[in-house]
Amino acid sequence: MNNPINCARCFSLTVQNGKSKLCPKCQKVDNAWLEIVLDYLRKRENRTATIVQVLNATLVNEEWIYEWVKQGKILQRHFPNIGLPCPKCGENLTDGVSVCSNCKGKLVKDFETVKLEDSHSVKNTVTYLKNHD
Numbered sequence: 001m002n003n004p005i006n007c008a009r010c011f012s013l014t015v016q017n018g019k020s021k022l023c024p025k026c027q028k029v030d031n032a033w034l035e036i037v038l039d040y041l042r043k044r045e046n047r048t049a050t051i052v053q054v055l056n057a058t059l060v061n062e063e064w065i066y067e068w069v070k071q072g073k074i075l076q077r078h079f080p081n082i083g084l085p086c087p088k089c090g091e092n093l094t095d096g097v098s099v100c101s102n103c104k105g106k107l108v109k110d111f112e113t114v115k116l117e118d119s120h121s122v123k124n125t126v127t128y129l130k131n132h133d
Helices: 024-042 051-058 062-071 101-123
Strands: 004-006 013-015
Touching: 024 051, 024 062, 051 062
Parallel strands: none
Antiparallel strands: 004 013
């Protein structure tokens, strides 16, 4: 069903068409910029380009690149240095991962520490029951 929305880029009122949150005008601009980025990345010498190199060469908005990666329009398996940054440290993430391996290790260690502290506090807690006869 087509729902009225505000365009995510220009904020004009539009009707949502599919999953896109852009008006037709912004969608055309988005597709044109995506083609510029993909044309750059498809060149053999640019397939291992980093986000910074792509930004400098194409002058595209950095958030747009991240959005295209999220949407699957730019596939990291084809362009290994293009990906989403880890929300904790900023390291480039691999497909389908929400945090990098270093941050994941730290999170697991912190979780185990908290779990261990909780188990110690439960063992040291004494419960007294009062008989209400």
